[in-house]
Amino acid sequence: MARPKGYDPxxxxxxxTYAFWQHGYQALGVRELERLTGLNQFALRSEFGGKEGLYLAALRFYSEQAISIAMEPMRDSGSIPEIIAFLRSLITDGSMTSSPYGCLVVNTGIENARVGSADLDKAARHYWDALENCFEACLQNALDAGRISTSTDIKAFAKGLVSAVMGVHAQNRLxxxxxAGRHLVDLLCEQLTAMETS
Incomplete structure (x- = not known):
């Protein structure tokens, strides 16, 4: 009979998630990770396949929370106001997408330029693809409703918004x-409002 786990996975x-978000992937050693999570090295290897496996699990948890909760208002029936609300949430006290540590996914992308993990890259791209799809759906809804110009390049604008979100998080972390990224958020929201009213 298997011995019960002494921890809740x-x-x-x-x-x-919080430990990696605060300290980063490379800077967080295994011993410190043990201390912060209560997981010993054996369990780290057997349950998650090691440090990178735990990091991937943390990244999935973080991403799915943001996709299912923070991005939810933009899906299906979202439009320009929902994009603006999402952008404002990046710099709002108490928001799940606002943090002095920036964004775990942005931080991952920056660190992975050195680490070079295909798995980390894939996990980060999953998040950004989901956000881009939400932005694109909102812009398409606005276009279909006649609220923005038919000359708007929806795909390019959605990609630009994703890059801007990365910049806001990077500024917050820095x-x-x-x-800290409020100036960029203000600029984006002003542009989106002007698009809708012009």
Whole structure:
């Protein structure tokens, strides 16, 4: 009979998510990871396949939370106001998408330029593809409703918004403040409002 686990895998992933988000992937050693998650090295290997496996689990948890909750209003019936609300959430106290640590997915992309993990790259791209699809759907809804110009390049604009979101998170992380990227958010929201009213 298998011995019961002395830890809750879901709780470990939540703790690991916060630890990696705060400290980064490379800077967080295995011993410190053990201390912060309560997981020993044996369990880290057997349950998650090692440090990268735990990081991937944390990245999936973080991404799915953001996709299912923060992006939900933009799906299906979203339009320009929902994009603006999402952008504002990036710099709003108490928002799940606003943090002085930036965004775990943005941080992953930056670190992975050195690490070179195909798995980490795939996990990060899953998040950005989901966000781009949400932006594109909102813009298409606005176009179909006659609320923005028919000359708007929906795909290019959605890609640009994703790049801008990355920039907001990077600024938040750089300054260690959850609203450091507010100037870019203000600029984007003004542009979106002008698009809809012109």
């Amino acid at each position: 879901e709780e470990v992933v939540k703790r690991a 300054e260690g403040k959850n609203n």
